[in-house]
Amino acid sequence: MRMRPTLSWTPAEDLPPGTTDPEPVADALGTGGVLVLSGAGLSTESGIPDYRGEGGSLSRHTPMTYQDFTAGAQARRRYWARSHLGWRTFGRARPNAGHRAVAAFGRHGLLSGVITQNVDGLHQAAGSGDVVELHGGLDRVVCLSCGVLSPRSELARRLEEANAGFEPVAAGINPDGDADLTDEQVGDFHVVPCTICGGILKPDVVFFGEAVPQRRVEHCRELVREAASLLVLGSSLTVMSGLRFVRQAAQAGKPVLIVNRDPTRGDRHALTRIALPLGAALTIVADRLDIPLDDQAAAR
Numbered sequence: 001m002r003m004r005p006t007l008s009w010t011p012a013e014d015l016p017p018g019t020t021d022p023e024p025v026a027d028a029l030g031t032g033g034v035l036v037l038s039g040a041g042l043s044t045e046s047g048i049p050d051y052r053g054e055g056g057s058l059s060r061h062t063p064m065t066y067q068d069f070t071a072g073a074q075a076r077r078r079y080w081a082r083s084h085l086g087w088r089t090f091g092r093a094r095p096n097a098g099h100r101a102v103a104a105f106g107r108h109g110l111l112s113g114v115i116t117q118n119v120d121g122l123h124q125a126a127g128s129g130d131v132v133e134l135h136g137g138l139d140r141v142v143c144l145s146c147g148v149l150s151p152r153s154e155l156a157r158r159l160e161e162a163n164a165g166f167e168p169v170a171a172g173i174n175p176d177g178d179a180d181l182t183d184e185q186v187g188d189f190h191v192v193p194c195t196i197c198g199g200i201l202k203p204d205v206v207f208f209g210e211a212v213p214q215r216r217v218e219h220c221r222e223l224v225r226e227a228a229s230l231l232v233l234g235s236s237l238t239v240m241s242g243l244r245f246v247r248q249a250a251q252a253g254k255p256v257l258i259v260n261r262d263p264t265r266g267d268r269h270a271l272t273r274i275a276l277p278l279g280a281a282l283t284i285v286a287d288r289l290d291i292p293l294d295d296q297a298a299a300r
Contacts, residue, residue: 015267018260018275025231025257025274025281026288029110033228036102037245038116038123039235041260045096045279047089048120049174050234064178066210069202070144073191076200079178081189083138083203084159085168086179087152090138095126098233100293101282103127108291113223117235117242119177119205132220134212134241136205138177145199155192155201162190177203212241224248229255234278237266246270 028034040050068075095103103126105111115132116123121139123131139152168185194201206212224230230249237243243265249256250269258264258273259281267273274281286293 015263016270016273018263018267018273020274020276022259022274022276022281022285023288024272025259026285028229028231028255028257029105029285029289031228032110033112033226034105034110034231035112035223035227035229035249036105036114036116036231036233037235037242038102038114038118038233039237039242039260040118041234041236042098042116042278043093043096043118043120043122044234045098045277046093046120046122048093063174063208066207069207070200077189077191078181078183078186080159080191081163081166081186082179082181083177084156084163084166084189085181086173086177087138087156089173089179090120090177093120093122095122097279097293098282099123099126099128101279101286102233104286104291104293108289110289112227115220115223115245119203132216132223134206134216134220136203138203138205140204141201142204143194143197143199144202146194146197148194148196149204150195152203158192159190162192206241217244220245221248224254225252227254229257232256232258232260232264232266232270233282234260235264236260236262237264 044050064079069079099122102114102123106114106128113130113132114123114128115134117134119133119135119138121137141150141152141155166189168181173179193199224245230246232246235242237246246256246266246269256266256270258266258270259276259278260273261275261277264273283293
C-alpha cells in the first residue's frame with residue numbers, strides 16, 4: 001500500500017504562546033549573520049495562497065505527488081492542464097513587503113543566506129541574491145529521461161499551441177501553481193513531450209513524496225552551520241524538509257526565531273514566535289533598523 005506524504009500537523013497544547021513584539025528579530029538582524037528560511041506564508045500577500053494557514057489550500061486540494069505523476073498519463077494530463085492555467089497567475093505575482101524586506105536586509109549585509117521552500121521566484125524578483133530554492137522553481141522544466149532543463153516560458157508557449165482555446169475558469173490557485181479544475185474542465189488537454197528525447201516533462205520542483213536532492217540538503221546544512229541565527233518566515237514547518245534545519249540550529253545552540261501567525265512544528269525549538277502578518281512584521285523591523293525596503297540599488 002502506497003504511503004501518502006505528511007500534509008498536516010496538529011499543534012500540541014503545551015507549545016509556547018506567540019507574541020506580537022518583533023524586537024527579537026530586529027535584535028538578531030542587528031547582530032548580523034541571520035539565515036532566512038521562508039515558506040508559503042511569505043507569499044500570501046502576493047496573492048499566492050499557502051497550504052495550511054487560514055483558508056489554506058489543503059482544506060480543498062491534495063497536492064500532486066511524485067508517485068502519482070510518474071504512474072500514469074492521465075495524472076500528468078490533469079497536472080499539466082491545471083499547472084498551465086496556474087502558471088499565468090504565478091507569472092503575474094509580484095514581491096510583497098516581506099520579500100522586499102528580506103532583500104533589503106541582504107543588501108545591508110545582515111543575512112548569511114536565504115533558503116526558501118517556495119517555488120515562485122519572488123525572493124529573486126525582489127532582489128535577493130544566492131537564494132537556495134529548497135524545493136526547486138516553477139520557472140524551469142526538467143525531462144525525466146534525459147535530464148535537460150528548459151524554461152517554463154518555452155513549455156507554456158508549446159502548451160498554448162497544442163491546446164488552442166483552453167480557457168477554463170479555475171476555482172482557485174494553489175502554492176504549487178496547480179489550479180483547481182474539474183476533470184470535465186481538464187478534458188482532453190494535450191501534454192507535450194521533451195523536444196530532445198520525447199521523454200516526460202516535469203516542473204523542476206520537488207513534489208510531495210519526492211526527496212530533496214542530497215547535495216542541496218547538505219548545502220543548506222552548511223549554511224545553518226555558518227549562520228549566527230535562523231529566522232523562519234511564513235512556514236508551518238510541517239514537513240521535515242524545513243524542520244530539520246530548525247532542529248539543527250537549535251541543537252547547535254543557535255537562536256531560532258519564527259514569524260508566523262499560526263503555531264508551527266518548530267515552536268518548541270524557537271526562542272520566540274512572532275504572531276503577526278509577515279509584511280507588517282518585517283516592515284516594523286526594517287523601520288526599527290532604519291532600513292528602507294526599496295532603494296536605487298534594488299531598481300530593475
